[in-house]
Amino acid sequence: MNTDKLRLHKDEAARWVTGGGWTRPWSLDRDRAARWVFGALLVIFFYRYFTHSLVHQLQQPVLSQSDFDYTYWLYHFTRFPDVFVQHRTGAFLFDGVLLASTLYCWATRGGRRGIVVLSALCWSLYGLTYNSYSYHHNHAVIGIMVLPYVFLAKEESSFTLAWDGMRYFCLYIYVDAFFIKTFIGQNVAYFPAGVEFIKTNQSAFMLQHPGSALRAVYAFFLTHPRLSYAGFVSMVLLQGCMVVGFFTRKWDQFLFFIPLVFHCITYFFIDVFFFELLILNLTLLPAKKGPDAHPVSRPEQE
């Protein structure tokens, strides 16, 4: 009896490690992926509304940053900002289209390709607008700028390929951060890095809220540089772990939690809000298989 029980547990553990346990209840087919992606975009839209960063809330901003990023050069070349950022009516119209197209795609699960392309373009332009006029090219909006395009795929095989591509993109972002911090910037070999990240990002908070409990926590880590360095190196290694995803999907169930943990830690210590990037995490969820999976290629809804 005990041997049978042990075997059952072993089978269960093996099923979990090989990916078998990662199939319910959150596995995705195209319909569910569309619902979740456009649902997440709606949440982001309202988050942006409450933090006063939708295009109509920017109050026709005047300073923009293009740097030497030719994507932004192209963005300004199209004269999009002249019409939809610098004019109040244009800005309202843009935000209206952004909301309506996303809502429509959520409701129809990306059923009409014309509206999907409109929504995807609007999110790309929104990301470029915000990054350009906030004067900081921020990674957090990169996911919302690219992910909606996968629902332009007509056939199941094309969708699967595009979704896989976004999965690799998600992995690449973290692995590239690991690569840059380890080999190009060589921050990992720099002992004060942990303290530097905390102190430069939290100095304003610490000075303006001297009685806060959080200040005491930050002060503890600043006065214990070994601990801060260990935390920093752990975070970089955690990002590096995402490289496993390039070779196998079996570990996606664990990789899924790495960005979650990473962004929670950086939110707390480094004062950066990267949760919008987690939309790409959806690509690490398993594909739904079996008879209950909806067909991926659907006729255009009339």
Added chain:
Amino acid sequence: MQRLLRRLYLVKCFRHHKLLFFVSLLFILAAFYGHKSSCEITPSLVIAMYSGSHQTEKDSLWLITVNDTVRLDLPHTIDEPRRMMIFSTLAAYHRGVLAGYKDPQENAIRLVVSKHPFLSPLSRGTYNTGADYARYLPWLLRYLQGAVDSKIKKIGLSLQYIHYDDRNLPVADSTHFLYEYRQAETP
């Protein structure tokens, strides 16, 4: 070996979806070029998110005083988009003012365009002009009225200089008042 090659993402794309193959290839080439030249190429590479290895001993913080009395305080990380619109643009404005109401990037962009004339049409609007800097403070007040409080009529902008002590804790040194803008009275 052939079996292994067939499993590669790019090979699958090439066999089944040529457009996706070219988009993926373009993305990979852009990422390589970005790493090689240290140039950002959105969305392939966004370098601005990574810090270098240097020790900061002195620093400065922007302080915004509202209506001569209250200091603007946006301490929550979740407020990042709004904070970025205020403080990141303010730092950029100050850099422009220090450069004589000129975008510090302007000369570098002009140099690149003169070397590669085909980029000339694309360079329109890629740097800020003196007129943009002149319109900044009225915009900042307008944005604060919309994003923080409609009762804001006057803003004072100061730079607080700080240093880090031997325990890495920030210590305020001095505060320099730099800019002020008041909304014009309407009769």
